[in-house]
Amino acid sequence: xxxxLNRETRVLVxxxxxxxxxxxxxxxxxxGTNVVAGVTPGKGxxxxxxxxxxxxxxxxxxxxxxxxSVFFVPPxxxxxxxxxxxxxxxxxxxxxTEHIPxxxxxxxxxxxxxxxxxIIGPTSPGVITVGEAKMGIxxxxxxxxxxxxxxxxxxxxxxxxxxxxxxxxxxxSTVVGIGADPVIFTNMPELLRLFEKDPDTDLVVIVxxxxxxxxxxxxxFIDRWMTKPVVAYIAGHNAPEGKRMGHAGAIIHGEYGMxxxxxxxxxxREVGVDIARYPADVVGLVKKHLTPx
Amino acid sequence: xxxxxxxxxxxxxxxxxxxxxxxxxQEIGLPVMVKAQVLTEGRWLAGGVKTAQSLDxxxxxxxxxxxxxxxxxxxxxVMVARKVETAREFYLxxxxxxxxxxxxxxxxxEGGVSINEIANNRPESVVSRPVSITKGLLPSxxxxxxxxxxxxxxxxTQVADILSALYRVFxxxxxxxxxxxxxxxxxxxxxLALDAKVEIDDSGLFRHPELNLAMENxxxxxxxxxxxxxxxxxxxxxxxxxxIASGAGLGMAxxxxxxxxxxxxxxxxxxxxxxxxxxxxxxDLVLQKKGIRAVFINVYGGINPIHxxxxxxxxxxxxxxxxxxxxxxxLGNHQEETWEIFKEHGVHVVTDVSTEKGIEQxxxxxxxxx
Numbered sequence: 001x002x003x004x005l006n007r008e009t010r011v012l013v014x015x016x017x018x019x020x021x022x023x024x025x026x027x028x029x030x031x032g033t034n035v036v037a038g039v040t041p042g043k044g045x046x047x048x049x050x051x052x053x054x055x056x057x058x059x060x061x062x063x064x065x066x067x068x069s070v071f072f073v074p075p076x077x078x079x080x081x082x083x084x085x086x087x088x089x090x091x092x093x094x095x096x097t098e099h100i101p102x103x104x105x106x107x108x109x110x111x112x113x114x115x116x117x118x119i120i121g122p123t124s125p126g127v128i129t130v131g132e133a134k135m136g137i138x139x140x141x142x143x144x145x146x147x148x149x150x151x152x153x154x155x156x157x158x159x160x161x162x163x164x165x166x167x168x169x170x171x172x173s174t175v176v177g178i179g180a181d182p183v184i185f186t187n188m189p190e191l192l193r194l195f196e197k198d199p200d201t202d203l204v205v206i207v208x209x210x211x212x213x214x215x216x217x218x219x220x221f222i223d224r225w226m227t228k229p230v231v232a233y234i235a236g237h238n239a240p241e242g243k244r245m246g247h248a249g250a251i252i253h254g255e256y257g258m259x260x261x262x263x264x265x266x267x268x269r270e271v272g273v274d275i276a277r278y279p280a281d282v283v284g285l286v287k288k289h290l291t292p293x
Numbered sequence: 294x295x296x297x298x299x300x301x302x303x304x305x306x307x308x309x310x311x312x313x314x315x316x317x318x319q320e321i322g323l324p325v326m327v328k329a330q331v332l333t334e335g336r337w338l339a340g341g342v343k344t345a346q347s348l349d350x351x352x353x354x355x356x357x358x359x360x361x362x363x364x365x366x367x368x369x370x371v372m373v374a375r376k377v378e379t380a381r382e383f384y385l386x387x388x389x390x391x392x393x394x395x396x397x398x399x400x401x402x403e404g405g406v407s408i409n410e411i412a413n414n415r416p417e418s419v420v421s422r423p424v425s426i427t428k429g430l431l432p433s434x435x436x437x438x439x440x441x442x443x444x445x446x447x448x449x450t451q452v453a454d455i456l457s458a459l460y461r462v463f464x465x466x467x468x469x470x471x472x473x474x475x476x477x478x479x480x481x482x483x484x485l486a487l488d489a490k491v492e493i494d495d496s497g498l499f500r501h502p503e504l505n506l507a508m509e510n511x512x513x514x515x516x517x518x519x520x521x522x523x524x525x526x527x528x529x530x531x532x533x534x535x536x537i538a539s540g541a542g543l544g545m546a547x548x549x550x551x552x553x554x555x556x557x558x559x560x561x562x563x564x565x566x567x568x569x570x571x572x573x574x575x576x577d578l579v580l581q582k583k584g585i586r587a588v589f590i591n592v593y594g595g596i597n598p599i600h601x602x603x604x605x606x607x608x609x610x611x612x613x614x615x616x617x618x619x620x621x622x623x624l625g626n627h628q629e630e631t632w633e634i635f636k637e638h639g640v641h642v643v644t645d646v647s648t649e650k651g652i653e654q655x656x657x658x659x660x661x662x663x
Contacts, residue, residue, distance in 0.1 A: 244526070
C-alpha cells in the first residue's frame with residue numbers, strides 16, 4: 001500500500017467549508033481520494049462536493065468511519081482541532097496550515113506522543129500515494145506511479161523532483177511533505193523507517209534544505225537501519241546567514257555554525273548517500289542505483 | 294516582562310535624549326551602564342553598551358549611542374541601569390529543542406559570554422534538560438539542575454526560582470529563546486539579571502498585541518519589510534537577477550543554480566496561495582531594487598490555479614512598461630492556460646520541467662558565458 005495512505009483510506013477534511021478547503025476537497029476527490037466527511041464547527045448538516053459536513057470529529061468518525069484527517073484550519077484553531085482529532089481516534093493527521101505557533105506544535109506533539117497517531121506537518125504540502133490518494137495541496141499532475149519514496153521539507157521541490165523523476169521514467173510510491181517549521185510532528189528518520197519496510201518502495205529520495213538537524217538525524221538512521229539506497233538534494237547553498245528563507249525552519253544560525261547545507265551534505269555522504277548538485281540531478285543518481293552494473 | 298515574573302533586575306530607567314539620561318542617572322546613582330534599546334542582539338559588540346562613572350560620561354555615552362544604529366536599526370532609546378558589582382555570574386536559558394520538539398532548560402555557572410562559547414570551552418559547566426510543555430518546569434527539576442552546577446542551600450533555591458520565572462516568561466510570550474546572561478550574584482549575596490534576551494515566535498505574535506512590536510523597529514531592510522506587508526518572504530541579495538518562487542525550497546534551489554553563472558538580486562517566496570493581485574505586488578517589489586537585468590519566475594500551482602498569478606504578472610508589465618526580460622517556469626493546475634497568457638504578453642516561457650534548464654535558457658538570453 002506504500003506508506004501512510006492508500007485509495008481505501010477514509011479521509012476527513014477539517015476546515016472543509018473554507019475557500020481553500022472546498023477547492024482542495026474537489027481536487028482530492030478528482031484524484032481518487034476516498035473523502036468521506038468534512039468538519040467545520042457550526043456547519044454540521046451542510047454538504048461540500050456531496051460530502052457530509054459535521055460539527056465534531058467524533059461525529060465524523062462515528063457516522064462515516066473516518067480514519068485520517070487533513071487540516072485546512074486557521075492557526076489559532078489548530079491546537080483544539082488537533083486534540084479533538086487525536087481523542088476521536090484518527091490515526092493519521094496531515095497539517096497543511098502554515099504559521100502555527102511553535103508552542104502549540106510542541107503541545108500537540110507531546111499530547112500525541114503516547115497515542116497511536118501519526119501527524120505530518122505543519123506547513124506540509126501533504127501526503128500523496130501516487131495514483132491512489134492524496135491528502136493536501138500537491139497538484140496531482142506532478143506525480144507518476146512508481147517505486148521511489150520521496151521525503152521533502154519543501155512542497156515545491158517535492159513537485160520539481162517528482163516531475164523530473166517521471167520525465168526520466170521513474171515514478172513515485174508515496175511522496176511526503178514533512179513540513180517546513182522549526183518543530184515538526186514527524187521527523188525524517190520515522191519516515192525513512194516506514195519506507196524501509198514498505199514493499200512498494202525500492203529507493204528513497206530526501207529533499208532537504210538549510211536549517212535544523214533533520215538531515216543529520218536522517219544520516220544517523222540510514223547508517224544504522226537502512227538497507228534501501230537513499231539519494232538526497234539539499235537546497236540553500238547560497239542562503240545568507242541569519243535569514244529565515246521563507247520557511248520558519250530554514251535558517252542558518254551563523255553564531256552556532258548550525259544548519260549549513262555543507263554540514264548536512266557531509267553527514268549524508270559519510271553514510272553513503274549520493275548527493276545531487278541540483279534538483280534534476282537526482283534522476284541520474286537514482287538510475288545509477290536501480291540499474292544493475 | 295521579567296519584573297512581572299519576579300525576576301530581580303538592577304534599578305533602571307529609559308531615556309530618549311542625553312539630557313534625560315543624565316537626569317535618570319542622577320536619580321539612580323553612579324556608576325551606571327548605558328545600553329541601547331533595540332530589537333536585535335549583538336549590541337555589546339556594536340558599541341551599544343557603555344559604562345559611565347560621571348554624569349558627563351552618561352550624557353556623552355547616551356548621545357553617542359542614540360546617534361548610532363545597530364544592525365541597521367536606529368537607536369531611539371537607551372536604558373540607564375545601576376552598575377552592579379558581581380561576585381559570580383551564571384547563564385540561564387530556555388530554548389526550543391527543535392528536533393525533539395520540547396522546551397529545553399539550560400543552566401551554567403559560567404555566565405557573561407555566549408552560551409556557545411561556554412559550551413565549547415567548558416562543556417562540563419553546562420547542564421540542560423528537556424521540559425514537558427504540558428507540565429512545565431517543575432521546581433524539583435530546577436533544583437536538580439542547580440545542584441548539578443554545584444549550587445546548594447539558599448543559593449540553590451534562589452537560582453532555581455529565577456529559572457522557573459524565566460520558564461514562565463518563555464511560555465507566556467511564545468518565546469523561541471528566553472535567556473538571562475549574566476545573572477549576577479553581588480558581593481552582598483543578591484541575585485540580579487544584568488542582561489537578557491527574548492526571541493518571540495513570529496507565528497505566536499498574534500497572541501501578544503500588547504507587545505506592540507512595530508515592524509519598522511524589527512526589520513531594517515525596507516524591501517524585506519514591504520515583503521512582510523504583502524505576505525511574502527523577501528531577502529535582499531547583491532546581484533541583479535530577480536527571483537520570484539512559489540515555495541521556499543524552489544526559491545533556494547533557483548538561487549543556488551542562478552549563483553553559478555549570474556547573481557541573484559533577491560530571494561522571494563510567495564507561498565502556494567498565489568493570486569493575480571499578489572503577483573502584481575510581488576513584481577512591483579522585486580523591481581524596486583535598482584539595476585535588475587531580468588526576472589526569473591518559478592512557480593507551481595498548489596493552493597490556487599497558476600494562471601491567476603500569470604494575469605497579475607502581465608498586468609504589471611503592461612501598466613509599467615517593463616522592458617527587461619521576464620522568464621517564467623510555471624507548472625501545475627492550468628499550466629497550458631498560464632503559458633498562453635505569458636506568451637501573449639512577451640514573457641519567455643520555460644516548458645522544460647527542470648529549473649536548471651530554465652536558468653540555462655535565461656543565461657543564453659542574457660548572453661552570459663557558460
